[in-house]
Amino acid sequence: MAVTRPMLLSASPHLRAALGVPQAMRDVVIALFPAVVMGVIYFGPYAAAVVALAVVASVGTEYALCRLAKAPVTTSDWSAMVTGLLLGLNLPPTVPLWLPVVGGVVAIALVKRIYGGLGHNFLNPALAARALLVAAWPARMTTWVSPFDGISTPTPLAQLVPRAAEGLGAPPAYLDMFIGNTAGCIGETSAAALLIGALYLLLRGVIDWRIPVAFIGTVAAVTWAFGPLGWFTGDFIAHILAGGLILGAFYMATDWVTSPMTRRGRVYMGIGCGLITVLIRLWGGYPEGVSYSILLMNIATPLIDRYTAPRPFGAARR
Amino acid sequence: MLALVKAVRNGIIDENPVFRLVLGLCPSLAVTTAMVNGFWMGMAVIFVLTCSNLFIALIRGVVPSKIRIPAFIVVIATFVTIVDLMMKAYVPEMYKTLGIFIPLIVVNCIIMARAEAFASRNSPIVSVADGVGMGLGFTLSVMVIGAVRELIGTGNLNLFGFALFGQGLGSDPAMVAVLPPGAFITMGLMLALINAAQRRKAKASVGGEA
């Protein structure tokens, strides 16, 4: 057979690995699916509407801003979808329906696109938007209800910390916290659902185990050490299961764009997140510190990368 | 006469101290939780700026250049003290709100910059015009920032005890706008908008000439 058209000339390598950005982002969406389902089971169709609006607002903002800037439309890389989904799952199930929309617009417009879009934002868009929503509407963002019946309830975290737990009753059983039958954000309560997705992401090679392991390990170690009744009396299992730790550690601290590139750096990122989380939880003014800890470490990421750059092979030891 | 108008206009638009020169950011961020705060802050700055510009222009021939900065500061501090005491006496409520930022006018970059860059090189009359222009530019800027933040953060605009929107707009104002982060976000976005408008204008004028 004759050569009918010019052959492609390109520089090596001529092979590419299977995992690309859109595939990885889609994997995150798939991994979050169990958490969405559990959230809707626990908090009803209203929660589904909240998550859906966050997604629609995020993707819509991405599309609109790309068109406005006359830039290529980048909604097909799934990253705006991931941002919207994570934002929705990080909202309480009682928020008014305009709130996820505002959050989605803020996440994409103010945190992501304004810096140049995918890869250029220095903060996790979903978390930064959540932080802004908490600052803007603190009451709306901290109104918790129990699953199924929707009765106003404190979160397990509030019950865990002695300074705040006065009169709130005992925290729920571990099993309830594990399956997610507690008050909290739509997507954060069910550790089981989140872990299934996290396992998928680890197996697919989308996320590195270092950040979540260091993050959760640090939280466990420190909460255990600084227990309410003295040294090494802390209920670290409850601290792992309560609040947004698992969601944050596996899905948000591991965000490619805003976490360190070096392996050692990722361990430091995880430890830093863990320390700040515990600091806020046990001694800070907010009941939960996961999102702020991740945001603070996001900012530290370029610095971590700089100081953990590996010594080139063959270079003199520093 | 034209030069005077031009000097005033320059301070308000072309070289707006807050949005174009990005000077005096400390009070621009700190006291702009409401439009009225901006107004009073602006009044204080206009007074200090105009008076200090006038006096510095008057003494510019006799002050040795080596000690000009300390001399400027003495002049500026004098007028700041006057404003400080006056406001404490006649608008005590506002004085409490603005607090430390009134005495801090002494170190406000706008005033020092105009003294150094303009008043020490120009005649007293033009310097007064410059002070008025720059002061007005500052006042308008902080009032705009204050208005935006007040509107978003409280859902209403208050002007001398009169609520512009009666019961307020909506029941869910975004409190963050009147918190410190809100100052930075508002300021950043307004700078971005003004830069974008400026760029568009520049592009349009280039296109027109071509």
Next chain:
Amino acid sequence: MGKRAFYGGVHPPDVKPAAAQGIVAFTTPDKVVIPLQQHTGQACRPLVAVGDEVKLGQKIGEAEAFVSAPVHASVSGKVTAVGVAAHPTLGTGQAVTIVSDGLDALPEDVTVRKDLAALSGAQVREMIHQAGIVGMGGAGFPTRVKVSPPPDKQIDTFILNVAECEPYLSADHALAREEAAAAVLGLRALMKAAGVERGIVAIEDNKPDAVKALAQAMSGDPALTLAVLPCRYPQGSEKQLIWAALKREVPSGGLPLDVGVIVNNVGTAVAVANALTGMPLVERVLTVAGCAVAKPQNVRVRIGTLFSAVIEFCGGLTQPPRKVIMGGPMMGIAQSTLDVPVLKGTSGILVLSEAEVRDYPVLPCVRCGRCVEACPMRLLPSEIAIRSDAGDWSGAERASARDCMECGACAYVCPSRRHLTQSIRLAKRELLARRKRG
């Protein structure tokens, strides 16, 4: 041996379609085009003119510099052209075209057998040079130069490189399996030439049959050991191989000589063994693979055979090729025409179909760090590439761009499909040019 033989690296799919097959000989090309530059260093001066009759193994290009290697006629026949021809790595280059008479007639002096035991190290080095032997893994560095270390370097180990870590390629694998005795003989000759006592045969564990054959061929020789390494790209890179086998770190900007090691490819060793029979380097084994070729296989071909002829021998094209590569898919060079000749360093011809060549849109760097994990030189490929793309050459230099060996691992893993290797390559070229300008 630990699980990770060296830092970083990647695991491309272990696709070696021709690995299990024997070597098929294709020694009857109608014509050959023999470039006068097939090696690092100075090009040869042609010794023949149009119309000359040449015999198989006759020297047709003389090396006139220390870093150079002569070239020989790979068929007997008539010289029909001496001049510019297409070249697979240089674009074009001076070449001698010979139309074969199909006789493979030999000149007398070519058939003289030599006994390794009777030769001195210097004689072996001269034999290697006269046989035109260069590194056959792809780089084409003259072997005589490699086995002539400067006197101030203490060389204690010779490593025979059978890693062959590139996907698709299986020529070294087949050679080691089927000509293990020749490979080991060649290794001994190379060790004698370099004056080295200890030899290590380094091979990846995905070639058990070759491991067995080599172990058998070298049994009873206490000077030789076998290092079976876990499969990982780029194991075949000298610095990585030395680390994997000896845990010695070649210094930045240095050579294996700096840590007392010489590395040579198994194909080179077999060529040296052939030189002992009197035959210079006129043929080599290469892998023909890819979905657009009918019969992927390991072929023994004469140097200078055109790609088109080799592909025709392998059953021809089954569909129009989208991309043809000389070498492996990770470091090979894409060709614009099939009328380029096989060089001494051509380890494979990949004829990739439309389906095998995927052209991805390039996305912004998402700082995932995969390239950092993959880089066997422990560099930050994304940072070097970003600096290179911005024209910040000194920034690229500070980020150790010079240490890059262009293995392609970073671009292979990049989920944003960025052309990292190419950007870094560009920075290296620019830095080299600047250094030359002074």
